[in-house]
Amino acid sequence: MVIARPDIFTEPSDVDPDTLANLGPLRPLAGVWRAEKGVDLNPKADGPERRVFIETIHMQPIDPQTNGPQLLYGMRYHIHINTAEEDITFHEQVGYWLWEPATGLVMQTLAIPRGQVALASGHAKADDKTFSVSSKRGDTDYGICSTDFLETSFRTDAYRIDITCNADDTWSYVTHTMLAVHGAEPAFDHTDRNTLQRIAPPQKNPLAIIVAKRAQAGRSDAPGIRHGGDQRGR
Numbered sequence: 001m002v003i004a005r006p007d008i009f010t011e012p013s014d015v016d017p018d019t020l021a022n023l024g025p026l027r028p029l030a031g032v033w034r035a036e037k038g039v040d041l042n043p044k045a046d047g048p049e050r051r052v053f054i055e056t057i058h059m060q061p062i063d064p065q066t067n068g069p070q071l072l073y074g075m076r077y078h079i080h081i082n083t084a085e086e087d088i089t090f091h092e093q094v095g096y097w098l099w100e101p102a103t104g105l106v107m108q109t110l111a112i113p114r115g116q117v118a119l120a121s122g123h124a125k126a127d128d129k130t131f132s133v134s135s136k137r138g139d140t141d142y143g144i145c146s147t148d149f150l151e152t153s154f155r156t157d158a159y160r161i162d163i164t165c166n167a168d169d170t171w172s173y174v175t176h177t178m179l180a181v182h183g184a185e186p187a188f189d190h191t192d193r194n195t196l197q198r199i200a201p202p203q204k205n206p207l208a209i210i211v212a213k214r215a216q217a218g219r220s221d222a223p224g225i226r227h228g229g230d231q232r233g234r
Helices: 024-029 148-153 206-216
Strands: 029-041 049-061 064-066 068-081 091-100 107-110 115-123 132-136 143-146 154-165 168-180 190-199
Touching: 024 068, 024 091, 024 107, 024 154, 049 190, 107 132, 115 154, 143 154, 148 154
Parallel strands: 132 143
Antiparallel strands: 029 049, 029 190, 049 068, 064 068, 068 091, 091 107, 107 115, 115 132, 115 143, 132 154, 154 168, 168 190
16 A cells, blocks of 8 residues: 655745735735834833834845745845934844745744744735734744743743734734743733834845846746755754
8 A cells, every 4th residue: 555645845836936926914014114103011120111112124025935845925024123212222133024825824933132033923814904923932833942041031931913004004013922030920911012104115036136137138037946955944
């Protein structure tokens, strides 16, 4: 008896090179954004502290990505936050927003320069204007990983971000990060919220630019998408 095994290696052949046209619910987020009235509520020794912050976000499309037959479209992002009172960076974050058209899977990867990374997930339809992703400490698929100091002092048990794409070409978010602060109970709901205004449109992803240039030159040999069988668990 022959047991059929799923094909985990063959990549899709009909991949549209234009990421902006295939971002689904993430499309309204593409571009450069800024706001000066974000609100952060974080734990301090004397009790919760409320800070108003200035935020700039760059979200630019990347080339289509494949994990064997899985096809993802997405954006690379960089968040920079400071406050009117201080010159030093208040918060910095990098990562990717990803969407899988075949399943509606939405993912956010995030890394902050204090020794913490996370992969959050949710689901949305292509035309949804609101969606959420979340992750939990201890999960092996969509989880959170921190340094030993953060684990013992400011342990992150859960993360969630709720996004709303508004009709006036702005978008809003609310994040909830559940922090188990050493010596304090219950866990603290560290929240951030903001509504961002567009200050620049997105660029095309590199492959889409190459294809467009070749089309303008009258060439039909559009480059394909090859990853050389690299399935190393990016």
